[in-house]
Amino acid sequence: MRKKVAELAGVSEATVSRVLSGGGAVKEETARRVLEAAQQLNYVPSALAQRFALRKSGNLGVILPMLPKVNLFSTYYFSEVLSGIGMTAKQRGYDLLLLFREPHEPRDYANLFRTQKIDGCIIVGAQDTPSEREALAELKQGHYPFCLVNQRFEGEAYNSVDADQRTGSIDAVRHLVSQGCTRICFLNGPSEYSNSEDRLLGYRQALEEAGLSFLPERVLLGNYSRKSGYLQAKAVAALVREGRIDAVIAANDRMAIGLLQGLKELGIRVGEEIALIGCDDSDIVRMTDPPLTSIRVPFFEIGCEAASKLLDIVTNTEDAEAFAVKLPVKLIERASSSAEDAKKA
Amino acid sequence: MRKKVAELAGVSEATVSRVLSGGGAVKEETARRVLEAAQQLNYVPSALAQRFALRKSGNLGVILPMLPKVNLFSTYYFSEVLSGIGMTAKQRGYDLLLLFREPHEPRDYANLFRTQKIDGCIIVGAQDTPSEREALAELKQGHYPFCLVNQRFEGEAYNSVDADQRTGSIDAVRHLVSQGCTRICFLNGPSEYSNSEDRLLGYRQALEEAGLSFLPERVLLGNYSRKSGYLQAKAVAALVREGRIDAVIAANDRMAIGLLQGLKELGIRVGEEIALIGCDDSDIVRMTDPPLTSIRVPFFEIGCEAASKLLDIVTNTEDAEAFAVKLPVKLIERASSSAEDAKKA
DNA sequence: ATGAAAGCGCTAACAG
């Protein structure tokens, strides 16, 4: 095939290669003839062979947890991040290799590089567990380029792109305080996710700044699922009735929505008796009643940034800069956080 | 590397290859030595080189529309389908190559095969447009294995996996009729999607079976977005007030939810003055007020089935059976379709 | 059962 193109154009196969992969210098006239011949014979070089010869897969790996039916992560989150990664990878000529990780499967990320399936990888939904740390350490040691998304590992300077969750919590608290709330509750997610800790940190800091005291009884725990939020409704309702809290910040929208439903069933009016703020500003917050105030996180941009920075490293070969990007978040006010009655109380 | 393994095991490189890729017959003792040597040297064969030698990419391509901010498709839909495909591909030793298609980019699917990036591909979110038909015809003509998901092309016998949307509509109508509804409205999506037509067909058929007449004024059109459902609220409200309809079936959940919100704003009580049924049973229908009756579509299973059947063809080389699978759907009853008042009226 | 050697389709020196 390639040979026939060479013949038709009256050149050697090497020249065909040079023309079609933009490499070496070729006379314009020659290039034109080759291009024509290729067109005529409907020939395109095999990416597989090219990549083999170059010893580069041309693939950007994206590792994500297999989303089971009841997933802790929202489909919104993954769709946005993935779209951002995909768009960027495409622009830079990389293909996306999707790697689903079953929950309890060994995390042998390094093998993806050894087998030359990928040239770099982005890890989404990583957790701070021993096995994860081990897998990442192996990547680091092998000098395999990788990047974490929305996860930080204390004590390790891994490449990462994250949202400024801490400031998000601070904004949320300030907003509530400006609404007159003084007894703010925080419904957090599991500590395996650094975001959980970041959000809590922001919450505490903002309380302090506002001269409010931090009370352990005002910190609740869920697992980021809607159900876990729903299950906390009883506890929250009790606190509300006893006048011990006048607002809740949930660490993600799913829990906030579960909580909202639970409170509704218990006769507590969100947005009146109590203010509620979610986090992520996912597509569902506009569909609840009342609409949910939430912290918008630029997931799409996070994906773009992660892919972009990582591919810089993958391609630059040399001056590979490590990075730890933090993108700003933004509080989107809606009806759930007005808490008019609470203010008056 | 491979050479060192061969040395360490005291065999030739060919034997190393035979052992590590399970090919030819090797004495057990020899195999053990090779495996040990490989382990010791931390050697794994390069998938890139293997695939090149075998002239197979080992990749299953998944083509999906780039999800823009305001997407017609729900993230739920893609997540489920993709997870199903991913799980199945993984089980069968294939990697997933994700291919985002920008809306107005030329659809050169065949090139993915020519460049040997993929061995087969699944097309998600295809539309019945001339350019799409052209791209698919080229695939067909090149004997490139592919499979459509949730889309049918009239007059072409392409491999496909779909839900039985028609029966879904029939079930929905029957359910409404059993609730006492007799003036059922249908909010459909664009005709580029064969599912739209299928659902409408079922609607008409069920009306006929129930002895109800089909009225054009009872067929509304949206574009599957929440907004398009929202925008139809005024028209629907008017019909309700004039007593000309007592139920609405929306062709997907997003439109149903938009409609629900719009009706709520107009003071129409869904589940009382009018019954409402959505389609897809996506994760959001449990979060609305009232919860939405919806037609559950097994998206995950659709993904599994598509990947499984397609890979059968990709691997079998010979007795490649064409297929057109239709998976059953199931009506999930919730509060939005009780329409008690309408029944009495 | 194993080794030797050819070749997959392309890139990349190296000559000319």
Add this chain to the structure above:
DNA sequence: CTGTTAGCGCTTTCAT
């Protein structure tokens, strides 16, 4: 500028 040639790391006849 262009042709020649030697690999890239693996699979696979073909011998032995």
